[in-house]
Amino acid sequence: MNHDTTSPAGANSVFSTHSVSGAPCWVTLTSRDLKATEEFYSAVLGWQWRPTRLGDHFRIALADGAPVAGIAAVAAMWQMAVAWTPYFAVASANEAVFRVQERGGTAAVGPLSIPPGRVALLADRDGATFGVWEGKLFTDWETWRRAQPAFIRLHTRDAFDAAIFYGEVLDWASGRPGCCEVQYEGDEVVLRSQGDVVARIESGALEAAPDPTIRPHWQVHFAVDDVAACVRAAELHGGSVLSKGSDEAVLRDPDGAQFTVTARRGRG
Template sequence: MITTDFVPGSPCWLDLGAPDVSAAGDFYGAVLGWEFEPMEDSGGAFGLATSRGRTAAGIGLLTERGARSAWMLYFFTPDVHETAASVLRAGGTVRVEPQDADGWAAVAQFTDPQGGRFAAWTPGRARGLEATDDPGALCWTELYTSDASAALAFYEAVFGWQREEMAMPGGGDGTYVIVTPAGQPRERMHGGVLQVPAEQLSLSQGVPDWHPVFTVTDCDAAAATVRTKGGEVVVGPSDAPGIGRMAVCLDGAGADFVLMTPAAVPTY
């Protein structure tokens, strides 16, 4: 599970790059129950989404030329500069150099050797997410990649993640690899890595992709709202035995995410 007592390598923040910040806030407000408030000094270019009064995500204006709308996942680090150095040593790329985010945090963005984009966060005034694992909040992270073995070796070198292999839920082909922050018990597992053929990465334009999974109380109802608000349900809703009911979705601008109603007794 994802908690807010962040340790090195655990997910601690996420934000969305959107072509229309207000429209994105409206979409996720309807689907996840968020309240969105633009930051006064951003000119409407960035704001915070809250779930039951707790910070659940950021939404900002997509400014990178040619980039698709997408979620960016941030992992906790006590020193973002050292993490940047570790990324380079492990064969990754620094996309955005470590920088101060107006005192909120020190952040940097990276690309793993296969092309998956992710980020790191060293707290400043803001420690990170205040809402996790509850309805409307981040509950899991997933990497779809063309080379799971190489990707896992990279992230283990950068963050020290522990891994555990399991059969695909529902008897599907392949192996699903669960990752947990270094030195943490199994209960602190925070994500999964799945190898898929390049042709199955169409949602991310053919490159490996980290995407967020959000808890919802009723996956079918939330998926229906995705459709009515101009998004798309790509897969599901469907049941994953022992995991929950899930739907792979796109928002109105094409950013991918997953909705999940957990099983009564999650076994992952």
Template sequence: MLTTQFLPGSPCWVDLGSSDLEASASFYSGLFGWRFEPAMEGYGLWQIGGDTVAAVGSVMEEGTGPAWMIYFQTLDCDETVKAAELAAGTVRSRPFDIEGQGRMAQLTDPAGADFALWQPGGTRGLDLVNAPGSLAWAELYTPDLDDARAFYRSVFGWRFTDMDMGDFTYPVAYPADGDGELSMAGLARLESGGPAHWGPYFEVPDCDTVVAMCQELGGTARGPVETVPRVGRMAFLSDPHGARFAVITSTT
């Protein structure tokens, strides 16, 4: 499970690149009960009870559309970028400082999945995870699971175990440091031929209710709600501008 301990290599931040900040703020506030708080021009925080659970900014990269971005913690952004390049990753944005907050970079893995790095300064990461309305899991959709394992092991030192799902095994990632309770991400084989990508899961109290609300607010359900034994009830959604995400009511 995710934790705000934010060990190196673990998800520590998530933000949405939006083509319409006002519309995105309205959609996600209605869906999750988030409160939008402007942070700087073109960028704001989503909060629950004063705790930051996600952020949103204007789409800045040419040729990209609305999408969620997952940031992974690093103690040295520049060295992690070098490791990603050596492992055949692509640097979309070289490391740069956000004054007083931290240092970041944006990368793409060899299969084409975008992700980002965060070296903490004044901001360590999200204030809340796993609670309703907050980030609960990260999942990589990629055509070759073995290649993905090798890349992220080289970049972050991740450890992997295979979860038996009956008809298939699901690789679960753990940070290099920490115990076996700190699983943080999973790898899913991309069968459709679409682009490789990282996707966030947000915890919700009632998956079915949130799926219905998403559609009422102009979003899309990208498949039926499913119950996965020992995991929870989940659904894959898109917001009105096409950004993909998932919701889950975890098994307790």
């Protein structure tokens, strides 16, 4: 039975969230205009597209044939924000939702059963949106990470407090098989899974007071071979460039979703 959806699951997968507990395992984009979304990300990131059984508003993005993201053009229809959202692998979506609510976060959607797994859309206590997925992964986790996503970064008011929140919800540094390792490097909290940097949390200097002007959010970074070419393509196809450097650029697609392109590197 084939379950092509914008959730991080697929019929032929034999890879489980248990193997990468607490690590990012999928990303989705809510947009308003599917055609414009396809054209923009095809031009900027070289993606191809595959339909899903959810209908005409949904697509799976492919990089060199590998599934890398889910696209849902339902922002206007469902009155949702246009945004990229990361999903973390968990052993139990129900338990993750309980932990989030117990620690002052909120559950926006779910947990919902989407065979062969369960999904929930959540927000941390500062309002940053993220999801959790329990069950079989869309594809091999290493294949997914190597195909396009580099890592995700949480911009928040208090990195230390956020690391405690996510660590308790997602079992970071718990010593359990497959759990993520957490380290403090300079002004950032760094999350590693199987030796790779998969997430970073930043808020400025860790000893500084929380910055009330920051709107907490997760930023999805995509690994690319040519940052400058992505910048040019974004400008030519209706997007905008918020900042750019030789190794990284922050872009906004035509619908307003923000993401980062980062020069492809070896293991973090």
